[in-house]
Amino acid sequence: MTDIIVGVVALAVVLLFFLYQNLKTKRYKLPPGPTALPVIGNLHQLQKLNPQRFFYGWARKYGPILSYKIGSRTMVVISSAELTKELLKMQDVNFTDRPQHRSHEVISYGRRDMVLSHYTPYYREIRKMAMNHLFSPTRVATFKHVREEEVTRMMVKINKAAEKSEAVDVSELMMTLGNSVVCRQAFGKKYNEDGEEMKRFIKIVYGIQNVLGKIYFSDIFPFTGYVLDDLTGLTAYMNECFERQDTYLQEIIDETLDPNRVKPETESMIDLLMDIYKDQPLASDFTIENVKAVILDIITGGTETAAAGVVWGMTYLMKYPKVMKKAQAEVREYMRERGLTFVTEDDIKNLPYFRALVKETLRIEPVIPLLIPRSCIQDTKIAGYDIPAGTTVNVNVWAVSRDEKEWGHDADEFRPERFLEKDVDFKGTDYEFIPFGSGRRMCPGMRLGAAMLEVPYANLLLNFDFKLANGMKSEDINMDVMTGFAMHKSQHHMLVPQKVWK
Numbered sequence: 001m002t003d004i005i006v007g008v009v010a011l012a013v014v015l016l017f018f019l020y021q022n023l024k025t026k027r028y029k030l031p032p033g034p035t036a037l038p039v040i041g042n043l044h045q046l047q048k049l050n051p052q053r054f055f056y057g058w059a060r061k062y063g064p065i066l067s068y069k070i071g072s073r074t075m076v077v078i079s080s081a082e083l084t085k086e087l088l089k090m091q092d093v094n095f096t097d098r099p100q101h102r103s104h105e106v107i108s109y110g111r112r113d114m115v116l117s118h119y120t121p122y123y124r125e126i127r128k129m130a131m132n133h134l135f136s137p138t139r140v141a142t143f144k145h146v147r148e149e150e151v152t153r154m155m156v157k158i159n160k161a162a163e164k165s166e167a168v169d170v171s172e173l174m175m176t177l178g179n180s181v182v183c184r185q186a187f188g189k190k191y192n193e194d195g196e197e198m199k200r201f202i203k204i205v206y207g208i209q210n211v212l213g214k215i216y217f218s219d220i221f222p223f224t225g226y227v228l229d230d231l232t233g234l235t236a237y238m239n240e241c242f243e244r245q246d247t248y249l250q251e252i253i254d255e256t257l258d259p260n261r262v263k264p265e266t267e268s269m270i271d272l273l274m275d276i277y278k279d280q281p282l283a284s285d286f287t288i289e290n291v292k293a294v295i296l297d298i299i300t301g302g303t304e305t306a307a308a309g310v311v312w313g314m315t316y317l318m319k320y321p322k323v324m325k326k327a328q329a330e331v332r333e334y335m336r337e338r339g340l341t342f343v344t345e346d347d348i349k350n351l352p353y354f355r356a357l358v359k360e361t362l363r364i365e366p367v368i369p370l371l372i373p374r375s376c377i378q379d380t381k382i383a384g385y386d387i388p389a390g391t392t393v394n395v396n397v398w399a400v401s402r403d404e405k406e407w408g409h410d411a412d413e414f415r416p417e418r419f420l421e422k423d424v425d426f427k428g429t430d431y432e433f434i435p436f437g438s439g440r441r442m443c444p445g446m447r448l449g450a451a452m453l454e455v456p457y458a459n460l461l462l463n464f465d466f467k468l469a470n471g472m473k474s475e476d477i478n479m480d481v482m483t484g485f486a487m488h489k490s491q492h493h494m495l496v497p498q499k500v501w502k
């Protein structure tokens, strides 16, 4: 008798279990995607190089909205302009959050920054402050001389190489420029480019970027706790990078608190944040930790993005010599007519072909090609598919840039003229072209970023003709993209400059 009872109960338990499993998985009609393995999902399929191309390949197979799994997490990728508009305009509010990620939490002082903050009242306050003060047109303009001085320094270096017919490493030059400009804008620090302080700063930035990009076992297999993170050294590396960054930022803050300090002639960004710390004008607490977190955004947002953009531009121009000639001719003629020798931010307004070139550069290689991932706040639907709360969503901007409905069949061609034919801008309302994102979490540093990209780019075109180094042919240029925060060309771009006699 007891055997029968045990048997019936066991059967009921098994049935209930399957029913529950069924309910759990059948409840949602997720977007189509590759078959996921148990436990790891599609983790084994992901690649280190060229993620934007990889997801583009999946989109061709599964469509403009697709889903896959990393461990227990559901991931969605959007690849068309139409669905981007649905996501970032119609349903912006549902996708304003950022996904859970262990190192993002730690590095950003518990998400007190802007980039990684959850969508909270605090976030909305600092975002507003950033738009009105930190990144306002007036503030961006106060650093104009900084950007121009640093670009001039870079031109002097290239000139020296040109005199000796030596190759320059454009990737390296642009990174150095980005770092120098950011240190001056953020802290008012003018470091010697090859000095120890700059080396320390670069090591910190490199560490942050590395840590932010890693996948943590504790996020994708929550049942393992921190055990695997600890065993694989991920935790130790994260803590080491955090310590290095925190010590540095604390030193900078202590300097600003020193009563004997002479304030720099242009108020730097950290001074503004320290004023907020002292005056506490926000409804939310703004502690020293918050100052550090927000300054980190300025560092990570500013050092790499513009640099990567110029390197991509110079790479495509080497592959498209006619575009190079046309852009050079416009800049050179304009400057010669006015007897000018340095292209400033004001001159750029008057260079329509160059402005189209900048847009085309950001279209063909958007430097943050998968945007910064959003997280879904509540269960919703896109294109008839269920998107459960907590789903991570990426927009593949690189794929959207190749959406044939919007860009036609030559979307892989580098052709600035398309922006003279079509009135489209990157301000976040033309959904086929969103290198700075769109909606409530769109890049607040757009104006600053554009300035940091345009001035060096235009002056390179004004001053030099370029040849590929080591007799390389343009069709042999390696176009691989490296994953990271901003996506760089993975191999450094080496060019031999030749001075132009004006």
Ligand code: HEM
Residues within 6 Å of the ligand: 114, 115, 116, 127, 297, 298, 299, 301, 302, 305, 306, 309, 367, 368, 371, 372, 373, 435, 436, 437, 438, 440, 441, 442, 443, 444, 445, 446, 448, 449, 450, 452, 453
């Ligand atoms: C060419 C240069 C730049 C490009 C292409 C770029 C692009 C982007 C993109 C695509 C996002 C994500 C938007 C989204 O989630 O929808 C973003 C966010 C952000 N960017 Fe930029 N950016 C650039 C320069 C800068 C600079 C110079 C700064 C600051 C100094 C900056 C600060 C930020 C911040 C704070 C966010 C987070 C916004 C939020 O989550 O509310 N960016 N940027």
Ligand SMILES: *[C@@H]1O[C@H](CO)[C@@H](O)[C@H](O)[C@H]1NC(C)=O
Residues within 6 Å of the ligand: 090, 091, 092, 093, 094, 095, 378, 379, 380, 381
């Ligand atoms: C958010 O999602 C809900 C549920 O699907 C939907 O009704 C609503 O329109 C969406 N709203 C916004 C503004 O994102």
